[in-house]
Amino acid sequence: MSVLDANTVVAGDACICDAPLDLAADAGPIDCLDPRTRLLAAIVFALVVVVLNAPAAAAVALGLAAALGIAARLPLQATLHKLATLDGFMVMALISLPLTVPGEPWLSVGGMSASWSGVERAVLILLKGNAVVIAMLALLGSMDSVLLGRALARLGAPHKLVHLYAFTIRYLDVLHREYQRLRTAMKARAFRLRSDRHTWRSIGWLFGMLMVRSIERAERITAAMRCRGFDGRLWPMQDDSAFRKPDAVFALVSTAGIALLMVIASL
Known part of the structure; x- marks a missing residue:
């Protein structure tokens, strides 16, 4: 249960949102804690x-x-x-x-x-x-995942660990969608899972293409963040x-x- 606010940071096709918890009337006392x-x-x-x-x-x-x-x-x-x-x-x-x-x-x-x-x-x-x-x-x-990242950063966790956590949370879903697109393309070509050489070769190509597209996306994100002056810190992870x-x-x-x-x- 999170809402987007004006602190959304966009880096190319990377998007890390400052999404605080939407504390509704039925939120428990635990949600109100730091x-x-x-x-x-x-x-x-x-x-x-x-x-x-x-x-x-x-x-x-x-x-x-x-x-x-x-x-x-x-x-x-x-x-x-x-x-x-x-x-x-x-x-x-x-x-x-x-x-x-x-x-x-x-x-x-x-x-x-x-x-x-x-x-x-x-x-x-x-x-x-x-x-x-x-x-x-x-x-x-x-x-919220961003709040957890902030807590890790404020407690002194290494910046690289916090960055790895933030990008992993963000891009697990992106990679899953990419996998779904590749699987849909295979099904459109009448691919069916069987226990034969063709199936295993096709699955190998599937994961190979997923790896290649992941590397390409990572390179685009890195270039976009550098163009926007990324200095090694994710500002949505900083608060006072x-x-x-x-x-x-x-x-x-x-x-x-x-x-x-x-x-x-x-x-």
Whole structure:
């Protein structure tokens, strides 16, 4: 949910838009925080949760992440769908852990035994993974890509990293559209995917042409930006915003939550 304003920067066919969040009446309190606050909170929370070794602490972390999701007003159905996708990727590892981790037997079937230690580790991974994903969706999911780039720049991230991020976000969609045009041209010539030499050669030509056109576009963008006096900085990534009272309150609450997790983990 973003709106274009007068700070749109056009460099040839490159367009990087200063697109602040459109804070509608139903925007959650998380959206009103400084992007740097949200980014720092997401990073610290993820790092702390990853090193937790106690299921109780991981369960509390999941509860805190759920509270963040409620505060951010995440859509329930879409969030559950994303979590189901994540859990689907982890299901084989979660099933195999009780069978491969040694420990006190929990269940024995057909000569195979599942251990309590394996079950505990599987539950721990499940809780931590879901907690991190929900927190990331709550803190960063509704953030505009330019705001995230600004937050990285203001927090002292290398300029090259910020530029790489900004152009990657912009041109992934451009490359996808170019790929779609090439695929449409192939279909117009009655190309059909088969398991034969012609198909593999055609796919090779497809990706080769995509690479060539990507390089040509990059050269045009570079030349256009130099003609417009590009000095190594993307000005839409620069701002003079300051931390406000809501950011301080959120920082205190977040610190208390992190401290609670560490205390529970140490018990």
